[in-house]
Amino acid sequence: MKTLLLVKEIYLEGFRNITHYLLEKSFKVYSWFCFGLFFIALYALIYRLATGFAFG
Template identity: 45%
Template sequence: MKTTLLLRDIYFEAFRELGNFVVRNYFKAFAWFSFAMFATVVYAFVFRIATGFAFV
């Protein structure tokens, strides 16, 4: 029984740390992706203004 409890504690500890690692890196990747998409939109808008695109 003690071995089972020890394995359970090791399992929970390992996946608790893994979960934080995955979530932290997911949000970091999502932030960079969002920044890249926003930069693309700003570039396209400035390009349209610079080339005289009629928005109406």
């Protein structure tokens, strides 16, 4: 019984660290993706303003 509890604790500890690692990496990827989309939209706006696009 003691061995089973020890294996359970090792298993939970391992997945706790993996979850933190995956969550941290996914937030980094998501933030870079959002920054990229923001800069694409900013580039498109500046391009339209520079070429004289009529917004109205």
